[in-house]
Amino acid sequence: MPQALLCMSHSPLLEHTNPPAEVKAAVEEAFEKARAFVKDFDPDLIINFGPDHYNGFFYDLMPPFCIGYEALGTGDYDSWEGPINVPTSISQDLAEYIISQDIDTAISRKMEVDHGAVQPMEIMYGNLSDKPMIPIFVNSVARPFVKVSRVRKFGQAVGEFFKNSDKKVLFIGSGGLSHDPPVPQIATATEEQRAFLTNGRKPTPEARAARQQRTIDTAIAFAKGEADIMDLNPEWDQAFLEICKSGDVTGFDALNADEMDAAAGHSSHEVRTWVAAYSALKACGDYEVTYEFYKPIKEYIAGFGVTTAVIK
Ligand SMILES: O=C(O)/C=C/c1cccc(O)c1O
Ligand SMILES: [Fe+2]
Secondary structure (H helix, E strand, O other): OOEEEEEEOOOOOOOOOOOOHHHHHHHHHHHHHHHHHHHHHOOOEEEEEEOOOOOOOOOOOOOOEEEEOOEEEEOHHHOOEEEOOOOHHHHHHHHHHHHHOOOOOEEEOOEEEOHHHHHHHHHHHOOOOOOOEEEEEEOOOOOOOOOHHHHHHHHHHHHHHHOOOOOOEEEEEEOOOOOOOOOOOHHHOOHHHHHHHHHOOOOOHHHHHHHHHHHHHHHHHHHOOOOOOOOOOHHHHHHHHHHHHHOOHHHHHHOOHHHHHHHHOOOHHHHHHHHHHHHHHHHHOOEEEEEEEEEEEHHHOEEEEEEEEEEO
């Protein structure tokens, strides 16, 4: 059965800040195009490569990759909260296959996933309880990072597993492109932030609200040119999109974490989810990108991209 791909930026600010009306309309049109693509493809199963922002994964145990056997949404920023429809036996077979290919992965029987992982599914389907979905965590915020070539090989192994599947599979990658939201980094964290990054599960409602308000305030200030975060980098974003369109996923290997921090912001590493998704699709066959949307949107703190692709 065929495979297809949807990669898109996410932002928890979609419902919390107000870009100019024409920008909002353009994003809504991109979502509508993506919805039409997904509806037309009508997958049986979603493989969802998503990051986390210290809602599900912390420094008490931070794997580079984790396959969810069972999962639930954390509900941060009013995102999906509660159980997700994960086909456990397929997740198990996938993990077994991946380790048989000499690629290591963690697994979780209770994986907690945040806005970054669930937003595309919410936008496509409105919920995470109907369509079967295997959540795959790709560490995109917490150093140390594995090389991008490793992410490509991981994605390739996932794709190989589904290449001859009897199910129609949609690979989703969620995140990026250039952006630098105010998520603390371990290297520069205060003692309090360090404690949170290591052991911040189940924040109090007050702590969660304060974190979210800080991000909203930063986005509003960023749009006014007043925030102390790195600028978006449309040129870097376009170069990344060119690699996606080239069909040569080894082109991702040249991405380097230090250079990404410097050029595209500390959350640009979320493109690792795209690298995994495109590499998974490529393992199923040569592909073509059938739709691309891109806009740098300060109110969302995101170089905002949406792409779809199919096997040629
Ligand atoms: O986790 C947060 O508090 C902020 C997340 C964020 C903000 C803007 C763009 C993104 O991709 C994010 O994940
Ligand atoms: Fe994010």
